Amino acid sequence: MQVTKQFSKIIKTKTAVKKIISALLKYGIPIAISVGLAWFLSKNVDWGAIKVSLRNDVNYWWFLPVIVVSVFSHIFRALRWRLQLRTIDVHPSTSALVNSIFGTYFVNLLFPRLGEVWRSGYIANREKASFTQVLGSMVGDRLSDTVTVALLTLVTFFIAQDKFVKFFDQRGDGSGSLFTSWLFWLLVAMGVLGVLAIVWIFHSKSENKVISKLRLIIRNFWDGFAAIGKMDGKWMFLLYTVLIWGCYFMQLYLASFAFSCTKDLGVVAILVLFVLSSIGMAVPSNGGLGPWQFAIIFGLSLYGVGSSTPPYDPQASAFAWLVWGVQTCLLIVLGIYAFISMAIDRKRIAHGKTVIKTQSKGEGMSI
Numbered sequence: 001m002q003v004t005k006q007f008s009k010i011i012k013t014k015t016a017v018k019k020i021i022s023a024l025l026k027y028g029i030p031i032a033i034s035v036g037l038a039w040f041l042s043k044n045v046d047w048g049a050i051k052v053s054l055r056n057d058v059n060y061w062w063f064l065p066v067i068v069v070s071v072f073s074h075i076f077r078a079l080r081w082r083l084q085l086r087t088i089d090v091h092p093s094t095s096a097l098v099n100s101i102f103g104t105y106f107v108n109l110l111f112p113r114l115g116e117v118w119r120s121g122y123i124a125n126r127e128k129a130s131f132t133q134v135l136g137s138m139v140g141d142r143l144s145d146t147v148t149v150a151l152l153t154l155v156t157f158f159i160a161q162d163k164f165v166k167f168f169d170q171r172g173d174g175s176g177s178l179f180t181s182w183l184f185w186l187l188v189a190m191g192v193l194g195v196l197a198i199v200w201i202f203h204s205k206s207e208n209k210v211i212s213k214l215r216l217i218i219r220n221f222w223d224g225f226a227a228i229g230k231m232d233g234k235w236m237f238l239l240y241t242v243l244i245w246g247c248y249f250m251q252l253y254l255a256s257f258a259f260s261c262t263k264d265l266g267v268v269a270i271l272v273l274f275v276l277s278s279i280g281m282a283v284p285s286n287g288g289l290g291p292w293q294f295a296i297i298f299g300l301s302l303y304g305v306g307s308s309t310p311p312y313d314p315q316a317s318a319f320a321w322l323v324w325g326v327q328t329c330l331l332i333v334l335g336i337y338a339f340i341s342m343a344i345d346r347k348r349i350a351h352g353k354t355v356i357k358t359q360s361k362g363e364g365m366s367i
Contacts, residue, residue, distance in 0.1 A: 030112040030284040037290025041297070041312065049314035054322060057315060062258035063326050066251050070330055073247035074101045077141075080240035084137040087231045090129045093354075096345065097123070099338040106335020109287040109328065116142065122342070126349075127356055144237075148245055149278050156275040160268055163302040249274050255323045261305050261315040273299040287328055296320040 078097035085092065092100075100122050104115035120138050124131040157164065201214050231237070253270045256262040262270075273296055280295030281288045297316050300306055306313020348354040 030286055033283060033291070034285040034287075034289040037285075037294055041290070041293055041317070044310035045312045045317045046314055050318045050321070053315050053318040057260045057318070058322065059258045062254055066254045066323075066326065067330055069247050069250045069254065070327065071334070073244055073251070074098065074105070074334070076240050076243045076247065077101050080237055080244065081137070081141050083231065083233045083237050083240070084140055085123070085134065086233075088129070088133045088137060090123065090127050090134060090137075092123055092127050095341070096126060099341050099345070102331075102334040102338035103342070105287075105331045106338065109331060109335075112284050112286055126345075144241055148241060149275070149282070152245070152271075153275050153279065156271050160272045160302075163272065248278075251327070252277070252323070255319075255326075259315065259319050262300070262319055265303055265305075269299075269303045272302060287331070288324065289328075292324050293317070293320040296323070 075098055078094065078101045081101075082092070082094070082097055085097075100119040103122065104119040106115070107118045108115035116138055117135070120135040121131060123129070124134040127134075198218060201211060201218060204211060204215060206212070249271070252274050253267070256265055256270050256273075276295040276299040277288075277292050280291035283291035285291050297306065297312055297320050300313070300316040300319065305319075306316035345354060349356065
């Protein structure tokens with residue numbers, strides 16, 4: 001009996017340790033990346049010069065249209081998600097969906113990637129719908145973003161290849177051409193190997209735990225992508241996707257006119273910045289803090305604004321920090337509005353003033 005109790009304690013201890021390690025990996029690493037990169041960037045720039053740049057080189061009126069376009073990007077995302085939710089017979093109001101998107105980005109500022117789970121839980125709980133199904137619809141939503149970024153990256157890489165070739169030449173590659181660069185063919189080889197590995201895992205019958213988990217992830221992504229192609233309103237889904245990413249690009253493009261060092265860069269240069277910053281946002285961090293600034297500063301260096309190595313140019317740093325700061329402040333304001341609006345919405349539902357249209361029943365998740 002005593003041995004059984006000791007064994008049970010060991011199992012509980014191991015479970016607790018696993019939970020702690022999992023929490024550290026999910027939230028500790030993003031915080032460490034954000035703090036580390038932010039410290040590194042701050043340490044290698046003249047903040048006095050940044051203040052001068054912010055005072056003398058910026059037309060702040062350009063940030064008004066940036067804010068408006070940013071709000072519309074969230075609204076379009078909510079409308080796109082509504083199309084997917086309708087396929088599983090979940091029919092939340094537009095205001096509830098918009099609040100869920102506002103809240104998602106607010107939560108992600110504190111806990112990276114948790115916002116997507118939170119919004120699925122909020123909608124499932126509000127609509128008394130299946131959390132698993134709502135979460136599954138969100139997977140397709142995010143998958144479309146991944147595909148969009150991949151396509152934009154490929155297109156931008158070829159459009160602006162002269163800038164990337166020049167950068168690699170300065171670092172000693174010496175190829176003078178994208179297609180004769182060893183790095184280019186290394187990336188191609190890695191891409192081909194990655195595709196072959198995905199195909200093998202997808203068709204593999206191996207019972208290995210790691211391979212089985214990867215196979216499940218790949219199949220879930222494939223199912224999510226296939227569901228988009230089969231659902232009603234797929235052309236509207238495509239239109240909303242274009243509008244979402246068009247808004248994202250326009251935010252950066254309009255912001256570029258606010259600075260004397262970026263107002264003459266042009267569309268291609270801003271597209272390069274946009275793609276690099278989108279890739280930076282994929283790095284686990286709190287609201288892109290660190291990776292986003294680093295990507296922008298590197299992109300600007302390709303077009304002669306500062307250097308990609310320390311010490312960093314004050315104007316390039318001012319652009320990166322101010323644009324990120326405005327977006328972050330907006331997300332905080334929208335998040336506060338969303339949670340106040342949701343509290344009012346809950347009261348209206350409780351008093352029967354708001355009728356829930358969704359008929360499906362499931363394991364609603366409390367929030």
